[in-house]
Amino acid sequence: MNAAKSSGGSFAPLRQPVFAVLWAATVLGNTGSFMRDVASAWLMTDLSASPAAVAMVQAAGTLPIFLLAIPAGVLTDILDRRRFLIVVQLLLASVSITLMALSYTGMLSVSALIGLTFLGGIGAALMGPTWQAIVPELVPRQDVKSAVALNSLGINIARSIGPAAGGLLLAAFGAAFTYGADVASYFVVIAALIWWPRAKNANDELAEGFFGAFRAGLRYTRASRPLHVVLLRAAIFFAFASAVWALLPLVARQLLGGDAGFYGILLGAVGAGAIGGALVMPKLREHLDADGLLLGSAIVAAVVMGALSLAPPQWLAVVILLFLGAAWITALTTLNGAAQAVLPNWVRGRGLAVYLTVFNGAMTAGSLGWGAVGEVAGVSGTLLIGAVGLLVAAVAMHRLKLPAGDTDLVPSNHWPEPLVAEPVAHDRGPVLILIEYNVEKHHRSAFLHALDGLSQERRRDGAYGWGVTEDSADPQKIVEWFMVESWAEHLRQHKRVSNADADVQGKVLAYHSGTERPVVRHFLTINRPGKA
Structure with missing residues (x-):
């Protein structure tokens, strides 16, 4: 059964x-x-x-x-x-x-x-x-x-x-x-x-x-x-x-x-x-x-x-x-x-x-x-x-059809843990995430179309800003960026990505050329002394 x-x-x-x-x-x-x-x-x-x-x-x-x-x-x-x-x-x-x-x-x-x-x-x-x-x-x-x-x-x-x-x-x-x-x-x-x-709520270090x-x-x-x-x-x-x-x-x-x-x-x-x-x-x-x-x-x-x-x-x-x-x-x-x-x-x-x-x-x-x-x-x-x-x-x-609701929304847990040189405070932010793709010219249009679908996933799961840029010296190098309000919120993003989202990301990655996966970087806001 x-x-x-x-x-x-x-x-x-x-x-x-x-x-x-x-x-x-x-x-x-x-x-x-x-x-x-x-x-x-x-x-x-x-x-x-x-x-x-x-x-x-x-x-x-x-x-x-x-x-x-x-x-x-x-x-x-x-x-x-x-x-x-x-x-x-x-x-x-x-x-x-x-x-x-x-x-x-x-x-x-x-x-x-x-x-x-x-x-x-x-x-x-x-x-x-x-x-x-x-x-x-x-x-x-x-x-x-x-x-x-x-x-x-x-x-x-x-x-x-x-x-x-x-x-x-x-x-x-x-x-x-x-x-x-x-x-x-x-x-x-x-x-x-x-x-x-009822059992008491378990402590969650990422609790909102x-x-x-x-x-x-x-x-x-x-x-x-x-x-x-x-x-x-x-x-x-x-x-x-x-x-x-x-x-x-x-x-x-x-x-x-x-x-x-x-x-x-x-x-x-x-x-x-x-x-x-x-x-x-x-x-x-x-x-x-x-x-x-x-x-x-x-x-x-x-x-x-x-x-x-x-x-x-x-x-x-x-x-x-x-x-x-x-x-x-x-x-x-x-x-x-x-x-x-x-x-x-x-x-x-x-x-x-x-x-x-x-x-x-x-x-x-x-x-x-x-x-x-x-x-x-x-x-x-x-x-x-x-x-x-x-x-x-x-x-x-009636012409505006209701969604079928057949997508797999179970968390995929396929994102690797972000690399850090030292522990990061959960309330530190905002955080800027950059993903660097290498896309051949004849795949560019299809890649950008697939990336539009990925942008919705980023925003749904926690990003408040999203965009895409290209390298002026090498147009095949395209960088997707998005921002989240804190390091804890980005860690929550890792737990929110669903199997359906993983499929969308797979379509984007199909246009990335090279043997290595896209390079992912995380940038943290620097709080300078004396600055608000």
């Missing part, structure tokens, strides 16, 4: 006690969060009938993730993840405790609700990348993919139960009781995290600091063209699809004549549809590639938005939202999978944080934008406009 495959099927990770406990606690915690969100969204319709105000709740929850996802990804890599998660859970619990107290005393206002929703969004922003990052610690390597799939399933289980339960509790016992149930769920998660017997890791993540994102495609496709899709999420409370109340319980049932239908979509997706993948799945998701979502704009009967709206859930999970999984496939392990958390930033930025901007459109065009008109826009954008963007 291939070691890369799961050792026991899709549910094998649940045989690991720590994963099973944390997974169950996470499902319960997410269920509580969805209950809180239902209560907050419905309370806002009591406090204000304005579409812009209702959409502001959605924006307040997603804006912090847009602003803080990348710093959260960095913190995930440099802090103790268990303690970090416990602190975040305490923050979220305090938010819900405050909401419970204000709603119980009747002192909850529009501004307070939006402000506390924003604080809850901060907690979600800090927690998201960390939950994803701990998965490899909880299961054997061959079960990681199954564990990730189970996490997605758990979220959709919570999405199917939480909104419906929240709506029922809200209708039966009021907002304060609903918020109290959310508080209890956080303490269950905290208890599970305290129980987790916050700002260095932050810059490295941004450099990689800026230089990764495949990731750019994923981010653009995600931004376009979610900006248009966010219309239905921003206005769904008003759809339930104004168009469909429902109460808080019915709103919860609508959200539960979305969650149930997502579970169904996750179950049929393997069959869909046998017939459609990633681009086909994303186009199909956009078409289904647009049809759902158009149908809701016609104010269908309540039972039909529930059925329609099952299809929205299936389309939503298909798009989420397809885009997230494409992002995962183009990210090497060393920058995966930060790269996914950038993806989350784009996702939530699109949702935030879309929510605010569709709320403003709703003030002019009304709820039905806004849904129809969003549906048409989503269809047009999906067809147009």
Whole structure:
């Protein structure tokens, strides 16, 4: 059996006690969060009938993730993840405790609700990348993919139960009781995290600091063209699809004549549809590639938005939202999978944080934008406009294909250790690296074309400057140069180069003439006395 495959099927990770406990606690915690969100969204319709105000709740929850996802990804890599998660859970619990107290005393206002929703969004922003990052610690390597799939399933289980339960509790016992149930769920998660017997982080002499890791993540994102495609496709899709999420409370109340319980049932239908979509997706993948799945998701979502704009009967709206859930999970999984496939392990958390930033930025901007459109065009008109826009954008963007994600991103470790006359301090820099090639004239054009591909690799793995020069006395002698900010960062480069990068370098080396490999030199900045 291939070691890369799961050792026991899709549910094998649940045989690991720590994963099973944390997974169950996470499902319960997410269920509580969805209950809180239902209560907050419905309370806002009591406090204000304005579409812009209702959409502001959605924006307040997603804006912090847009602003803080990348710093959260960095913190995930440099802090103790268990303690970090416990602190975040305490923050979220305090938010819900405050909401419970204000709603119980009747002192909850529009501004307070939006402000506390924003604080809850901060907690979600800090927690998201960390939950994803701990998965490899909880299961054997061959079960990681199954564990990730189970996490997605758990979220959709919570999405199917939480909104419906929240709506029922809200209708039966009021907002304060609903918020109290959310508080209890956080303490269950905290208890599970305290129980987790996590090993202490090993000391790493090349461990990154916050700002260095932050810059490295941004450099990689800026230089990764495949990731750019994923981010653009995600931004376009979610900006248009966010219309239905921003206005769904008003759809339930104004168009469909429902109460808080019915709103919860609508959200539960979305969650149930997502579970169904996750179950049929393997069959869909046998017939459609990633681009086909994303186009199909956009078409289904647009049809759902158009149908809701016609104010269908309540039972039909529930059925329609099952299809929205299936389309939503298909798009989420397809885009997230494409992002995962183009990210090497060393920058995966930060790269996914950038993806989350784009996702939530699109949702935030879309929510605010569709709320403003709703003030002019009304709820039905806004849904129809969003549906048409989503269809047009999906067809147009279908030509920009998602990356296949079939490159080998495992570290190759083929770079030799740099030669040094004496030990070099890790914080010394900047560092200039020169690689001297000897290229015959008739190979020059092909060599430079291959070198362009190598430049992207240098920048992704840590270089902040790159260039190529020739010797004026001997044009066959071509020097590639790049700069990194410190000696430690260059040593990290050695560990980041992947097998796919090694293949690109092999194409460049094929044009180097001579029996010896290209000469590589490392130049360190000299700090002269009295100079800044």
